[in-house]
Amino acid sequence: MTALLKPSPLNADPAGPTPAAPAPAAAAPLISAESVTKRFADGPAVLDGVTLAIRRGERVALLGANGAGKSTLLRALVGLIPITGGAVEILGQRFTRQPTARQRATLRRRLGFVFQFHGLVGRTSALSNVVNGAMGQGHGWRSWHQSLAPAALRDAALEALEAVGLADRATARADTLSGGQSQRVAIARAIVHGPDLLFADEPAASLDPAAGLDIMRLFTRLAADQARTLVYTTHDMRHALEHADRIVALKAGRVVFDAAATDLSERDLEPIYRG
Numbered sequence: 001m002t003a004l005l006k007p008s009p010l011n012a013d014p015a016g017p018t019p020a021a022p023a024p025a026a027a028a029p030l031i032s033a034e035s036v037t038k039r040f041a042d043g044p045a046v047l048d049g050v051t052l053a054i055r056r057g058e059r060v061a062l063l064g065a066n067g068a069g070k071s072t073l074l075r076a077l078v079g080l081i082p083i084t085g086g087a088v089e090i091l092g093q094r095f096t097r098q099p100t101a102r103q104r105a106t107l108r109r110r111l112g113f114v115f116q117f118h119g120l121v122g123r124t125s126a127l128s129n130v131v132n133g134a135m136g137q138g139h140g141w142r143s144w145h146q147s148l149a150p151a152a153l154r155d156a157a158l159e160a161l162e163a164v165g166l167a168d169r170a171t172a173r174a175d176t177l178s179g180g181q182s183q184r185v186a187i188a189r190a191i192v193h194g195p196d197l198l199f200a201d202e203p204a205a206s207l208d209p210a211a212g213l214d215i216m217r218l219f220t221r222l223a224a225d226q227a228r229t230l231v232y233t234t235h236d237m238r239h240a241l242e243h244a245d246r247i248v249a250l251k252a253g254r255v256v257f258d259a260a261a262t263d264l265s266e267r268d269l270e271p272i273y274r275g
């Protein structure tokens, strides 16, 4: 590995990389994409024959230049957008164009998704935002106030806030939280129902370097604690190298690199990002 990719003493993570949860050797993949293509309307293929298998407990960073198709792939894998060709199997649910309503409900129960912008409801408490996640029904009127939520849901939401280190801010209005704290609430919202699988689309991109690193450490810990599978996109090489055990790189909608994080060299990176 080259100097560029080695963490310098200035940016080295003192906690060191967290070992990935071991994946059973013969286990079927938790996620598989078979020749997945995606076009928006009559546009060019944004995903162009993506084939990929991710096993339980793996932590996978998706890399690639702007527009390479990373977010589109994340959304396609979880059925948030319909695919144009190929097939996806995720958490035992196989679909071609898009998941059925029943499959969608199963996926919602078993996976958590964190976006770059946390999307919290600012004028309600951190706790209410997490409770809304647990109810899986958006921001319906019943869940606008935490006192209306069933006790079990509030307990689960508090536990999730505890897991992200924010139990003491549970009653704070979301719009009074810092960017890093807001992202923690978004993560609590994504894990409150105990998902097997966590997806995150540039979860640290809008945060300062310290807050971003905290968020990545949190993801790593949450994944390791429960042997959860973690798939995230990032433009930060350090976040990829230190918090994933596998790197998948896309270029113009195709997989151009797929190997252990320790195998990524500067020579691999150059063509990934070259125009």
Ligand SMILES: Nc1ncnc2c1ncn2[C@@H]1O[C@H](COP(=O)(O)OP(=O)(O)OP(=O)(O)O)[C@@H](O)[C@H]1O
Pocket (backbone or CB within 6 Å): 040, 043, 046, 064, 065, 066, 067, 068, 069, 070, 071, 072, 073
């Ligand atoms: N809803 C949409 N309608 C039309 N084109 C879209 C849509 N969403 C994404 N695209 C196009 O798909 C391509 C891939 O976008 P995508 O967001 O997946 O890339 P990315 O690798 O995540 O990029 P970035 O790192 O900038 O977030 C881009 O050309 C983008 O303009």
